[in-house]
Amino acid sequence: xxxxxxxxxxxxxxxxxxxxxxxxxxxxxxxxxxxxxxxxxxxxxxxxxxxxxxxxxxxxxxxxxxxxxxxxxxxxxxxxxxxxxxxxxxxxxxxxxxxxxxxxxxxxxxxxxx
Amino acid sequence: xxxxxxxxxxxxxxxxxxxxxxxxxxxxxxxxxxxxxxxxxxxxxxxxxxxxxxxxxxxxxxxxxxxxxxxxxxxxxxxxxxxxxxxxxxxxxxxxxxxxxxxxxxxxxx
Numbered sequence: 001x002x003x004x005x006x007x008x009x010x011x012x013x014x015x016x017x018x019x020x021x022x023x024x025x026x027x028x029x030x031x032x033x034x035x036x037x038x039x040x041x042x043x044x045x046x047x048x049x050x051x052x053x054x055x056x057x058x059x060x061x062x063x064x065x066x067x068x069x070x071x072x073x074x075x076x077x078x079x080x081x082x083x084x085x086x087x088x089x090x091x092x093x094x095x096x097x098x099x100x101x102x103x104x105x106x107x108x109x110x111x112x113x114x
Numbered sequence: 115x116x117x118x119x120x121x122x123x124x125x126x127x128x129x130x131x132x133x134x135x136x137x138x139x140x141x142x143x144x145x146x147x148x149x150x151x152x153x154x155x156x157x158x159x160x161x162x163x164x165x166x167x168x169x170x171x172x173x174x175x176x177x178x179x180x181x182x183x184x185x186x187x188x189x190x191x192x193x194x195x196x197x198x199x200x201x202x203x204x205x206x207x208x209x210x211x212x213x214x215x216x217x218x219x220x221x222x223x224x
Contacts, residue, residue: 035214
């Protein structure tokens with residue numbers, strides 16, 4: 001158990017809909033990262049938050065947004081969903097805001113868009 | 115943009131054979147990390163390399179960081195079925211963003 005909790009584990013929704021994925025980082029970790037992993041593909045970095053502030057942005061679509069709350073949990077909002085958004089979405093946390101520190105991954109949320 | 119290329123994409127080995135995956139960056143890395151993702155699981159941190167030319171070992175796993183800090187490798191000696199999974203390298207260029215390679219998926223036949 002990495003200590004990072006993601007909910008829900010599975011999500012099935014229709015095209016055009018909006019969903020929210022939730023992540024609770026390890027206790028004490030200030031950074032939260034979101035990654036997308038399509039079937040049998042690598043990890044695509046979406047966005048990083050550090051202590052409530054956006055720290056780095058990757059290949060995140062404009063239809064996607066995220067935030068980190070004062071209690072450090074984070075939410076990833078995906079809107080106007082398309083079939084191609086079906087993927088495994090991982091959240092990871094680390095103690096510091098800099099890169100190059102060990103990241104602890106949650107179990108992921110598997111999103112299926114039908 | 116900054117890229118981290120990882121090869122091969124897939125590798126099939128017979129149990130007992132060795133396995134190596136390579137990671138190459140288009141820019142100099144301040145450090146590199148390696149993760150393992152078991153089928154159906156999430157990535158798990160294995161190790162971090164920071165120094166030029168650094169070599170670290172974990173039992174049958176040997177990790178190397180190139181002299182120019184642009185490439186890295188993971189070598190597994192005498193693979194076992196428990197080594198099955200996808201191995202990712204993740205490079206940090208000194209900013210806040212860690213760039214993952216696409217991963218090498220290892221299949222081990224008993």
